[in-house]
Amino acid sequence: MQSMSLVVVGSVAYDAIETPYGKRERTLGGSCTYIALSAGYFVKTSIVAVIGEDFAVKDRELLASKGVDLEGLEQVPGKTFFWSGVYSADMNDRNTLRTDLNVFAGFQPKLPASYTHEPYLFLGNIQPALQSDVYRQMRRVQFVGGDTMNYWIAQTRDELLETIREWDFLLINDSEARMLVQENNLRRAAEKVLDLGPHTLVIKRGEHGAMLFRRDTLFMVPGYLLEDVFDPTGAGDCFAGGFVGYLAERGFDLKKGHVDLEELHRAVIYGSVMGSFCCEQFGVERFQTLTRKEIDQRFEEFRRFTAF
């Protein structure tokens, strides 16, 4: 039994990205990719996703090199999901130029039998009904949560509310939190989200950091101040990977009777650390060289620059 393993569902894609620092015509991307690469520094990660015939051997190798279990990475006839976008000069906005769902349009996540008894599950940003479907295939989950986006909040609201009702944590950005409960004040919005099911809400604020809300705690961390942000694509997913990956590594278990709030706070820091590294190079490039030692050093840097 691999008691510390994390199952991740989401998209695996190719991205064309342009930022003020340059461009890439075709680089590995997708929420599942970023989450798994990030979480892979903390815990064995098993992914559930779909790719087309055009998926490159080197990209499969990158994931495998981080110990990612690819048994649930289904390859089918057709092309891999393709996304293309351009960032604004200050990188706070981006325009989507193209979204070709390709094989992702017919994605019906099927969990390999070896995944179904894992204790940790992160449901990346896909249609809520598919997130529910994956959750139902798991037999012994002890900590489950996920992400969503404005599209699902607007288009599939009831389905989304039904889906997240069973989650332990929801991880979204501030505008999505406000939109989900139609409340502009973030503190009140968070309280309303905690009425929807998840006992833990993590709100990502990009360069402005992140917050964790529970009935019994509030935790805030400022954003890491990067010398250069080359490409913010995937930073939110890397945050998710660091957050849930760290908790899985620590064997976080709600059934232990008491919740270790300090572990949750540290998980937010590890999320922030992983999101910051993601921005330092294009696409997933930073993960080709990143080491656990660098990650732990940046964690300590966060401690230094927030202690008083």
Added chain:
Amino acid sequence: MQSMSLVVVGSVAYDAIETPYGKRERTLGGSCTYIALSAGYFVKTSIVAVIGEDFAVKDRELLASKGVDLEGLEQVPGKTFFWSGVYSADMNDRNTLRTDLNVFAGFQPKLPASYTHEPYLFLGNIQPALQSDVYRQMRRVQFVGGDTMNYWIAQTRDELLETIREWDFLLINDSEARMLVQENNLRRAAEKVLDLGPHTLVIKRGEHGAMLFRRDTLFMVPGYLLEDVFDPTGAGDCFAGGFVGYLAERGFDLKKGHVDLEELHRAVIYGSVMGSFCCEQFGVERFQTLTRKEIDQRFEEFRRFTAF
């Protein structure tokens, strides 16, 4: 000798304010007012400012009740500075409807003799040449800094650069820091500001918190998450009052041979605390009831929600 006293120069004004929570037709305002009311919780504060014949006794009494020394508050024929503005729905923007300089147009700050030997000086946001003028009247300053704004950066750039060259610290918001050194990346912008003279730079980011930069430290704090922001007018000045007031209270002295970085970090927290209280009611109303105990409790709250 009152070795712990702080001298503050700036504007004393009447404001008409409208926010989504309501409006006030005429309420005490001005940078000097907010800084002094805030700093007054930490240290004896002596103000240098000008008012007109219409200045109300009750407003003079409010300042006096916080121990503010009013000897340098000059009353002259004419009307007090008047400002009127309306905030946007999310309060992140405001439109100025009216600015009547009135007696402030002829402001020539004259320090009472009793002020000139004080050790702490904060130069609120006025014309840089007047800030320099006040500084030159002081005889034994051991810690000096101030604020400025986009108008002075654009209109009196050389004068401003000459003024801040002698300051220990500069306290401005993020867009002003970027504008001052023409650098969009905040980390690099901060390094460039530290080349201009001040060895300490505090950047205010409103609801997103604040940062302190020095060659030997970086400190960041997230914003306090208020249940309701009634009126952000004066919050930046109250931050300044908390920051410099706390340092004055502690007898902060650069000539001691080493700089106590932890004191500087805590000063940023007290600044954040005072800025947050300011937003809880209209204008200066929160200071009618605020106690030092509440301030210290919120300081501890900051510790709780940022510790990991």
